[in-house]
Amino acid sequence: MFGLSVKFENNNDTLMLRTSLLCVVLLSSVAILASFIISSSSASATVAMQSQVSLTSKVYVIRTEKNADGVEQEVLKTPNDVVVIPGDRLKFILSYKNETGQIIEGFKAVNPMPNAVQFSQVAEEWAEISIDGGKNWGELQYLTVETKLPSNAAITSNAAQSDTAQSDTPESNAAESDTPESDTAESDTPESDTAQSDTPESDTVVKRAAGVADVTHVRWVFDKPIEVGESGELSFEGVVK
Numbered sequence: 001m002f003g004l005s006v007k008f009e010n011n012n013d014t015l016m017l018r019t020s021l022l023c024v025v026l027l028s029s030v031a032i033l034a035s036f037i038i039s040s041s042s043a044s045a046t047v048a049m050q051s052q053v054s055l056t057s058k059v060y061v062i063r064t065e066k067n068a069d070g071v072e073q074e075v076l077k078t079p080n081d082v083v084v085i086p087g088d089r090l091k092f093i094l095s096y097k098n099e100t101g102q103i104i105e106g107f108k109a110v111n112p113m114p115n116a117v118q119f120s121q122v123a124e125e126w127a128e129i130s131i132d133g134g135k136n137w138g139e140l141q142y143l144t145v146e147t148k149l150p151s152n153a154a155i156t157s158n159a160a161q162s163d164t165a166q167s168d169t170p171e172s173n174a175a176e177s178d179t180p181e182s183d184t185a186e187s188d189t190p191e192s193d194t195a196q197s198d199t200p201e202s203d204t205v206v207k208r209a210a211g212v213a214d215v216t217h218v219r220w221v222f223d224k225p226i227e228v229g230e231s232g233e234l235s236f237e238g239v240v241k
Contacts, residue, residue: 119215
């Protein structure tokens with residue numbers, strides 16, 4: 001089932017065009033939702049409001065088949081032609097055409113990743129990726145994910161290391177434990193102070209390189225104006241979870 005809705009918003013001479021594509025594929029309640037948000041700046045929002053931007057959104061299932069010569073090749077199938085299962089590769093395509101009657105500048109297309117699909121790659125090298133819900137953008141290879149380690153977890157870790165060290169103490173050292181309790185107490189006091197000073201006052205932040213599973217949004221930012229009548233396609237791929 002495919003549905004396409006268009007909504008215009010006029011805010012400070014900014015034309016906002018929102019389109020959404022709903023593709024529902026049923027197999028063990030697998031649902032795929034793809035939505036596209038297109039925005040552009042216009043010198044005359046009133047004129048743009050009376051025009052139309054042609055958009056066509058499609059989702060395909062990528063399958064590998066052998067041709068007449070027995071050579072394997074990738075083919076695109078519609079969700080209605082095949083049974084979609086977790087692990088299947090999908091290709092999302094957004095076709096656009098400027099039918100506003102005027103040049104469009106600052107054109108942007110933002111696509112949130114559907115919950116049932118994990119990002120794999122985007123066709124355009126100049127596309128940007130977000131891993132934090134669209135707050136920050138960049139190339140995936142340069143993005144990092146920050147994870148906070150609770151302070152109590154760090155304390156537990158330190159305690160575990162201390163217990164391990166004690167259990168590994170040689171028997172010969174254990175014999176030395178016959179030293180008078182007063183001396184032992186005095187020697188233990190500095191260690192207690194040190195342990196307290198090493199206790200983290202706040203959560204520890206651990207960073208790692210971002211991966212495809214972290215991607216939440218894909219964005220295309222056009223650095224050149226889109227001429228009247230100009231058309232093109234944007235696409236990315238994902239895997240059904």
